[in-house]
Each structure stands twice: as structure tokens, then as C-alpha cells.
Amino acid sequence: MDFLILTNNDFFRLVNDGADARMITASVYNEFIKEVCAVCCAPPSERHHLVFTLAYIETELGSLHETHMIESPHANHIRKALSFVRRMLKYVQTQVPPLSTTQKSDIQTPPFRWTGSLVELVEIIYALDEIGCINDGQNDIKDLAAFFGAQFGLEIKVRNCYDAYLDMKRRKNESRTYFLDKLRERLNLRMQRDDAKELARR
Known part of the structure; x- marks a missing residue:
């Protein structure tokens, strides 16, 4: 106008x-x-x-x-x-609302929060990047970190993401993917418990 x-x-x-x-x-x-x-x-x-x-x-x-x-x-x-x-x-x-006013309805709070550590989330991010199951692998760590950060209301800086990956590489155990190993172990245990419950109902 x-x-x-x-x-x-x-x-x-x-x-x-x-x-x-x-x-x-x-x-x-x-x-x-x-x-x-x-x-x-x-x-x-x-x-x-x-x-x-x-x-x-x-x-x-x-x-x-x-x-x-x-x-x-x-x-x-x-x-x-x-x-x-x-x-x-x-x-x-x-x-007319003031130009500097942010309407509460415009602020979207993510429905889920990441309550694990940054290193644990970075394990998932690097694993997904390596397996190429998102966009056929046509993205980089920076994009994935920004995406997961947005989903959980986190700001994941590229430097922090890379530092977390270096920490993972310095681990001395035979398997250096602590969190992914825990996920595999816990999911297998859950399925075993479910199998036992199904057998008990028969």
C-alpha cells in the first residue's frame, strides 16, 4: 500500500x-x-x-x-x-498487533524432547548417514543434525556434532557404538519378554 x-x-x-x-x-x-x-x-x-x-x-x-x-x-x-x-x-x-509482538500461537513447541545425551543422538545420526536410508544418502551430517535438532527443539552445531563423533572414535572397547548397542540389546530383550507373555497366555 x-x-x-x-x-x-x-x-x-x-x-x-x-x-x-x-x-x-x-x-x-x-x-x-x-x-x-x-x-x-x-x-x-x-x-x-x-x-x-x-x-x-x-x-x-x-x-x-x-x-x-x-x-x-x-x-x-x-x-x-x-x-x-x-x-x-x-x-x-x-x-493491529505491535510489529515486535510474537503471537503465542505462532510459537510451536516440539511434541517430543530428546532427553538422552548429545553423543547418543550423534551415534544415531552418523549411523543413519552411513547406511544411507534417508534421501538415499543424498545429504550430509550437517543436514541430518539440523533436521534432528529441529524435531527435538535442539540446536546441534556442526562442530559439536563432529566433536561428539571424535569422542566415539576414541572409545577403547571393541564396539565403540555404546548407544546403538544398547538399543539393539534393549529391543531384543523387549521382544523376548513379549514372546514370554504370549507363551504364558496359551
């Missing part, structure tokens, strides 16, 4: 140029009011621009009002126009 739009009309031009008051007819004045109303019907996506537009014309009319005051034949028209613009600006401002 052009914030000068309310100055591109006969009413504002005549008042601003100090034209003969007889030229500012009721029709010219009403056309200006209609234009203000039309601008105020802007869609929600343009509401912030609308505030700037109304604030600009309010400033201009306010300056003209101070210049002409009572002795000018234009004073009554300017005063009425200024009063209307101010009322509309006040109304519009109640409909």
Missing part, C-alpha cells in the same frame, strides 16, 4: 495549495472521506501499512490545521477531516 495514497485526491490538493474555499465542496470533502474508508478496508495482511498511511495523512492534516487555524475558510474542512482520520487511526490501531 502506498502510504501517500490519501494525499492523491482533490480535497488534499486544494487544501494544501490554499485554493479558494468555494472549490472545496461537500462533494470533494465526501470523496476524501470515502477514500479514507476504502483504505481502512484493506485486508489483514496490509494492516500495518494502513497504520503508516493514516499516520502520514494525520500528520499532514495536523500541520495544515495549525497553519490555517480559525481565520482560514479551510479550517472547518481540515478540522473535520483530521478528526475523522484520527478516529479511524485509533480504531485500526486496536486491530
Whole structure:
């Protein structure tokens, strides 16, 4: 929205140029009011621009009002126009949230949180990267770390991810994938327990 739009009309031009008051007819004045109303019907996506537009014309009319005051034949028209613009600006401002306000509904909290260690998550990330089961392996560790971080509300920096991988490589045991080994062990135990429960029900 052009914030000068309310100055591109006969009413504002005549008042601003100090034209003969007889030229500012009721029709010219009403056309200006209609234009203000039309601008105020802007869609929600343009509401912030609308505030700037109304604030600009309010400033201009306010300056003209101070210049002409009572002795000018234009004073009554300017005063009425200024009063209307101010009322509309006040109304519009109640409909528009501050630019710096973040709506609570816009903030999305991840439904799941990673409560293990970073090294444990990195084991999974590197394993998935190595096996190539995401995007046919057409991605790198940085992409995967960013993805998993976003899912769990974490910021996983590439350097931290690589440092965790180096820690894994320094492990002295025969198997250096502690967490993946634990996952395999626990999942096998769960299936064994389920098998035992099924046998007990027979």
C-alpha cells in the first residue's frame, strides 16, 4: 500500500495549495472521506501499512490545521477531516498487533524432547548417514543434525556434532557404538519378554 495514497485526491490538493474555499465542496470533502474508508478496508495482511498511511495523512492534516487555524475558510474542512482520520487511526490501531509482538500461537513447541545425551543422538545420526536410508544418502551430517535438532527443539552445531563423533572414535572397547548397542540389546530383550507373555497366555 502506498502510504501517500490519501494525499492523491482533490480535497488534499486544494487544501494544501490554499485554493479558494468555494472549490472545496461537500462533494470533494465526501470523496476524501470515502477514500479514507476504502483504505481502512484493506485486508489483514496490509494492516500495518494502513497504520503508516493514516499516520502520514494525520500528520499532514495536523500541520495544515495549525497553519490555517480559525481565520482560514479551510479550517472547518481540515478540522473535520483530521478528526475523522484520527478516529479511524485509533480504531485500526486496536486491530493491529505491535510489529515486535510474537503471537503465542505462532510459537510451536516440539511434541517430543530428546532427553538422552548429545553423543547418543550423534551415534544415531552418523549411523543413519552411513547406511544411507534417508534421501538415499543424498545429504550430509550437517543436514541430518539440523533436521534432528529441529524435531527435538535442539540446536546441534556442526562442530559439536563432529566433536561428539571424535569422542566415539576414541572409545577403547571393541564396539565403540555404546548407544546403538544398547538399543539393539534393549529391543531384543523387549521382544523376548513379549514372546514370554504370549507363551504364558496359551
